Amino acid sequence: xLVNPSHAVDPSKxxxxxxxxxxxxxxxLETHDLKVFYGQKEALKDADLQFNEHEITALxxxxxxxxxxxxxxxxxxxxxxxxxxxxxNYRGIDINQPDVxxxxxxxxxxxxxxxxxxxxxxxxxxxxxxxRQRGVTNRHELDDIVESSLKGAALWDQxxxxxxxxxxxxxxxxxxxxxxxxxxxxxxxxxxxxxxxxALDPVSTSQLENTLxxxxxxxxxxxxxxxxxxxxxxxxYTAFFNMGRVLExxxxxxxxxxxxxxxxxxxxxxxxx
Amino acid sequence: xxAKTSNKIAVATLYLIALIVVLILLSxxxxxxxxxxxxxxxxxxxxxxxxxxxxxxxxxxLFNSFYLLIxxxxxxxxxxxxxxxxxxxxxxxxxxxxxxxxAIEILSSLPSVVVGLFGFLLFVVxxxxxxxxxxxAIALTFFNLPLLTRTIEDSLSAIPDAQREGGLALGLSRWxxxxxxxxxxxxxxxxxxxxxxxxxxxxxxxxxxxxAGQSAPAxxxxxxxxxxxxxxxxxxxxxxTLAVHIWKINSEGIMPDAKAISSGSSAVLVIAIxxxxxxxxxxxxxxYKRLTSS
Numbered sequence: 001x002l003v004n005p006s007h008a009v010d011p012s013k014x015x016x017x018x019x020x021x022x023x024x025x026x027x028x029l030e031t032h033d034l035k036v037f038y039g040q041k042e043a044l045k046d047a048d049l050q051f052n053e054h055e056i057t058a059l060x061x062x063x064x065x066x067x068x069x070x071x072x073x074x075x076x077x078x079x080x081x082x083x084x085x086x087x088x089n090y091r092g093i094d095i096n097q098p099d100v101x102x103x104x105x106x107x108x109x110x111x112x113x114x115x116x117x118x119x120x121x122x123x124x125x126x127x128x129x130x131x132r133q134r135g136v137t138n139r140h141e142l143d144d145i146v147e148s149s150l151k152g153a154a155l156w157d158q159x160x161x162x163x164x165x166x167x168x169x170x171x172x173x174x175x176x177x178x179x180x181x182x183x184x185x186x187x188x189x190x191x192x193x194x195x196x197x198x199a200l201d202p203v204s205t206s207q208l209e210n211t212l213x214x215x216x217x218x219x220x221x222x223x224x225x226x227x228x229x230x231x232x233x234x235x236x237y238t239a240f241f242n243m244g245r246v247l248e249x250x251x252x253x254x255x256x257x258x259x260x261x262x263x264x265x266x267x268x269x270x271x272x273x
Numbered sequence: 274x275x276a277k278t279s280n281k282i283a284v285a286t287l288y289l290i291a292l293i294v295v296l297i298l299l300s301x302x303x304x305x306x307x308x309x310x311x312x313x314x315x316x317x318x319x320x321x322x323x324x325x326x327x328x329x330x331x332x333x334x335l336f337n338s339f340y341l342l343i344x345x346x347x348x349x350x351x352x353x354x355x356x357x358x359x360x361x362x363x364x365x366x367x368x369x370x371x372x373x374x375x376a377i378e379i380l381s382s383l384p385s386v387v388v389g390l391f392g393f394l395l396f397v398v399x400x401x402x403x404x405x406x407x408x409x410a411i412a413l414t415f416f417n418l419p420l421l422t423r424t425i426e427d428s429l430s431a432i433p434d435a436q437r438e439g440g441l442a443l444g445l446s447r448w449x450x451x452x453x454x455x456x457x458x459x460x461x462x463x464x465x466x467x468x469x470x471x472x473x474x475x476x477x478x479x480x481x482x483x484x485a486g487q488s489a490p491a492x493x494x495x496x497x498x499x500x501x502x503x504x505x506x507x508x509x510x511x512x513x514t515l516a517v518h519i520w521k522i523n524s525e526g527i528m529p530d531a532k533a534i535s536s537g538s539s540a541v542l543v544i545a546i547x548x549x550x551x552x553x554x555x556x557x558x559x560x561y562k563r564l565t566s567s
Contacts, residue, residue: 129453166563
């Protein structure tokens with residue numbers, strides 16, 4: 001089913017509503033007419049998407065299609081580099097307003113980046129120090145959160161004896177899972193992941209995917225990926241971006257087996273992009 | 274001429290040039306150390322200087338050099354750190370920051386004797402600080418600030434943007450990100466920069482001749498009250514440093530062993546600056562290792 005009416009081929013509205021108003025997974029984040037400008041250049045045109053609680057949504061599309069731009073706008077990481085207009089409704093609040101406390105908002109909508117970016121601190125401090133900044137000073141409480149976050153990111157067993165080692169000594173896959181642990185330690189509601197596996201080897205990638213499937217029980221996940229198999233393996237919904245537009249948004253099964261427009265079909269079958 | 278031959282000639286020429294540079298450095302160092310090291314003794318390093326008789330030392334000058342260095346670093350470092358953080362982390366690229374950067378460039382290219390004369394007119398005369406350690410420390414701050422700011426700014430900009438985004442994505446403010454992530458990660462190269470600039474400050478003479486003065490009054494090393502005139506810690510006393518001392522004995526020294534004292538002082542100065550350089554490398558590398566591996 002299509003989101004952008006001008007590109008609609010089969011806009012069966014009923015199916016759309018039925019799919020996206022699943023009572024077990026209510027919509028917790030949606031965008032209306034979201035546009036992003038880099039200077040004069042419109043990098044994203046009228047994106048309207050909805051994201052369900054505790055599900056994984058994949059954003060796919062060729063390079064430069066606007067999917068990362070869209071993702072980075074959701075927790076306003078683009079504020080300093082781009083102009084973002086339109087609405088981003090998070091649990092009924094438009095967070096794209098100038099008076100929103102973006103630091104508090106980002107604790108609800110966390111982000112993991114393309115390249116692992118552990119801080120030049122110990123593994124423990126990578127997770128603990130942001131919490132300490134937020135006033136968690138009790139050592140036992142910190143220990144508990146560090147442990148549960150590392151377990152959540154499936155890293156605990158490998159590092160539990162080396163918590164005071166520098167995080168820069170971790171391998172790429174471990175470092176990326178540390179970044180996930182760090183992000184979930186502040187107990188966000190939504191996790192945004194910008195091609196989190198693109199710098200990882202296949203083994204680390206499949207471990208990361210398993211971790212994400214575990215995490216969706218507690219978190220809503222939106223993931224940008226270039227990897228079609230990854231999108232089809234882990235996500236419930238998939239949005240296809242091209243040339244700064246969302247061309248198609250549907251269940252992942254439909255996008256991959258029964259796409260409504262030709263260009264989506266071409267992309268998911270590897271004929272372009 | 275074919276490519277292989279021309280390459281050989283180029284390589285040989287470059288080797289020769291590099292060799293000349295190394296030879297100049299080695300012969301200078303060798304000359305200074307050969308003449309100076311035999312003069313150095315515990316007595317020479319600790320005794321006060323004598324104006325008319327032989328057997329004087331450089332104890333007070335050596336102390337003055339270190340004290341002045343520490344004082345000027347105490348003034349200089351916080352300003353340089355603040356300026357570097359502003360320029361690298363907060364400033365937008367517009368004409369204001371372009372102006373600031375230009376001002377820093379110009380300030381860093383000022384001849385140190387001009388800085389010294391400016392310090393003389395403004396601090397020694399106009400503000401009435403007199404020839405004093407404080408005047409000297411402020412003049413050295415002027416001399417050192419641009420380079421230190423630039424060094425720290427470079428250290429900060431070498432930290433990848435991914436680290437800043439990582440902090441912001443955790444809901445930290447820009448200030449928290451800078452103070453808790455970026456500056457700590459830059460500490461090894463900041464320390465290296467500070468020590469290297471300390472070496473430059475330690476060897477500076479021209480900026481101090483007219484500000485810290487050319488006399489080294491006797492000090493009472495048992496008196497650590499900074500308000501007493503003979504206390505080593507008193508920042509308002511005139512204080513000839515080692516580099517100024519070398520300049521002074523060579524121009525107007527009338528003690529019989531002036532040449533030996535000048536050679537010895539030069540050797541001490543060069544050794545001290547070499548130590549600063551080695552320390553900078555060593556400490557920087559150690560800190561980097563500690564931060565990046567176990």
